Amino acid sequence: MDSREQTHEAPSRTAGEAGWHVSRYNLSAPVPEGKTVAIANLFKGTCAEYNPIELYLLSVLEELDENHPIIERFARRGIIANFDERAALETMGRGACMGVNGVGLTICPTMGCNFDCPYCFEDHYAGKMEPDVQDDVVALAKRMLDASGGKNISVSWFGGEPLLACDIIESLSERLMALAEECGGEYRASIITNGYLLTQDTVDLLDRCKVASAQVTIDGMGATHDATRRLANGGPTFERITTNLRSCKIPFKVNVRHNVHEGNRAEMDELQAFIGQLAEESGNKLHYYPAPVAGSEAADERGEQVNLLCGTHASEVGVRQEAGRFHAGRGHYCGAHNLWSVGIDAQGNLQKCWEAVDKPDISFGTAHDWDPTDPFATASNPDNLTMFLNTAVPIADEECRECVWLPTCVGGCPYKRLFDERACIAFKDDPERYVLALRDRIGEEREDDGEVAAGNED
Numbered sequence: 001m002d003s004r005e006q007t008h009e010a011p012s013r014t015a016g017e018a019g020w021h022v023s024r025y026n027l028s029a030p031v032p033e034g035k036t037v038a039i040a041n042l043f044k045g046t047c048a049e050y051n052p053i054e055l056y057l058l059s060v061l062e063e064l065d066e067n068h069p070i071i072e073r074f075a076r077r078g079i080i081a082n083f084d085e086r087a088a089l090e091t092m093g094r095g096a097c098m099g100v101n102g103v104g105l106t107i108c109p110t111m112g113c114n115f116d117c118p119y120c121f122e123d124h125y126a127g128k129m130e131p132d133v134q135d136d137v138v139a140l141a142k143r144m145l146d147a148s149g150g151k152n153i154s155v156s157w158f159g160g161e162p163l164l165a166c167d168i169i170e171s172l173s174e175r176l177m178a179l180a181e182e183c184g185g186e187y188r189a190s191i192i193t194n195g196y197l198l199t200q201d202t203v204d205l206l207d208r209c210k211v212a213s214a215q216v217t218i219d220g221m222g223a224t225h226d227a228t229r230r231l232a233n234g235g236p237t238f239e240r241i242t243t244n245l246r247s248c249k250i251p252f253k254v255n256v257r258h259n260v261h262e263g264n265r266a267e268m269d270e271l272q273a274f275i276g277q278l279a280e281e282s283g284n285k286l287h288y289y290p291a292p293v294a295g296s297e298a299a300d301e302r303g304e305q306v307n308l309l310c311g312t313h314a315s316e317v318g319v320r321q322e323a324g325r326f327h328a329g330r331g332h333y334c335g336a337h338n339l340w341s342v343g344i345d346a347q348g349n350l351q352k353c354w355e356a357v358d359k360p361d362i363s364f365g366t367a368h369d370w371d372p373t374d375p376f377a378t379a380s381n382p383d384n385l386t387m388f389l390n391t392a393v394p395i396a397d398e399e400c401r402e403c404v405w406l407p408t409c410v411g412g413c414p415y416k417r418l419f420d421e422r423a424c425i426a427f428k429d430d431p432e433r434y435v436l437a438l439r440d441r442i443g444e445e446r447e448d449d450g451e452v453a454a455g456n457e458d
């Protein structure tokens with residue numbers, strides 16, 4: 001029955017006449033054990049179950065009265081919209097290029113590493129960041145703050161293995177923390193480390209340096225891990241890393257990344273349980289997450305050693321990874337998309353992507369010379385800057401333009417897109433598995449009416 005008949009109100013428009021339509025960014029999957037269907041909306045970042053009556057109303061949406069109560073409920077979850085979501089994504093992409101959320105610096109205090117991982121995309125060279133380059137980093141941070149109007153500084157310590165240069169981490173942190181304070185802003189930091197040198201002294205140093213999260217990679221149990229995470233001299237590392245995670249009191253969160261390939265994918269559940277046990281024993285905040293090793297140029301070149309994941313296996317791991325980092329209203333924009341985020345290698349070369357940190361030919365400038373108030377004239381290679389920034393707006397790519405995954409994928413990894421090929425989501429053709437994985441995860445976080453709008457970070 002039409003709601004106008006029920007309420008005897010003056011006839012109003014249909015929802016279709018009022019501009020409502022079903023979102024182009026819905027993915028759905030029948031829930032195996034029931035009569036409901038789970039629908040995820042990738043634009044709004046929600047997932048919920050719908051019963052047959054709701055599904056019927058959705059199917060006749062444009063004929064409903066515009067004041068039908070289900071409209072507000074559907075709209076809140078984003079599965080219907082009264083605006084052009086794709087145009088909104090285009091605007092969001094442009095905003096991602098210039099948006100200011102403080103200044104982001106990925107700093108490599110050394111490009112040297114004590115490991116030799118077969119899938120590593122870097123060429124390592126010995127030596128640490130010289131004092132004059134450290135001065136340039138601080139001066140660049142100041143110029144970026146002044147030009148952006150931002151106050152906050154966010155640092156990611158990267159390398160090589162950054163813990164080989166703890167002295168530089170400590171002294172640069174002190175200077176950058178003082179700079180943020182001087183500007184009335186906040187300072188926060190994270191680190192990507194192989195974990196081998198994560199002793200209590202190092203943890204305490206990182207804590208003093210306001211490191212709030214670390215990423216440590218463990219590629220399987222024991223010898224499986226040692227096969228791909230080995231010392232430069234070939235020695236094993238599993239025992240040492242896991243002992244560090246168990247015995248140190250670590251005040252910050254540690255994301256344990258598992259680079260999944262054919263040789264270790266069978267150990268995903270065992271490793272996840274082991275990390276859970278380590279967390280329980282130590283009281284440390286350890287969080288497991290899998291990431292497929294696929295499609296990297298370095299991994300491709302050395303693929304025989306790591307047996308890359310492909311087909312359904314890459315898809316399985318990808319679903320687990322992506323469902324774990326599903327966020328409300330957030331595409332996968334990264335530092336490469338934003339002007340106020342730069343990578344700095346040990347020699348002071350600037351990069352838009354950490355996959356490029358050891359590749360001077362993709363550098364866009366130097367910490368000494370680059371001035372964001374005149375970002376092109378002061379860049380040694382402005383094209384290396386603009387090509388990354390412009391990947392934030394993939395709408396011009398016909399395949400991305402029509403793709404249901406666009407809000408979350410944002411056209412894939414910028415580096416791969418530029419130098420390899422369009423890096424589509426591994427499970428692009430298998431949306432139902434993703435929706436059901438989201439539904440399973442969301443079951444634990446369900447809000448009052450079965451929707452969710454939050455996730456954990458990777």
Ligand code: SF4
Nearest residue numbers: 113115117120160194
């Ligand atoms: S620990 Fe990291 S930087 Fe070192 S070889 Fe392995 S992947 Fe490369």
Ligand code: SF4
Nearest residue numbers: 400403409411424425
């Ligand atoms: S890269 Fe592939 S999956 Fe991502 S939006 Fe473009 S076409 Fe879709």
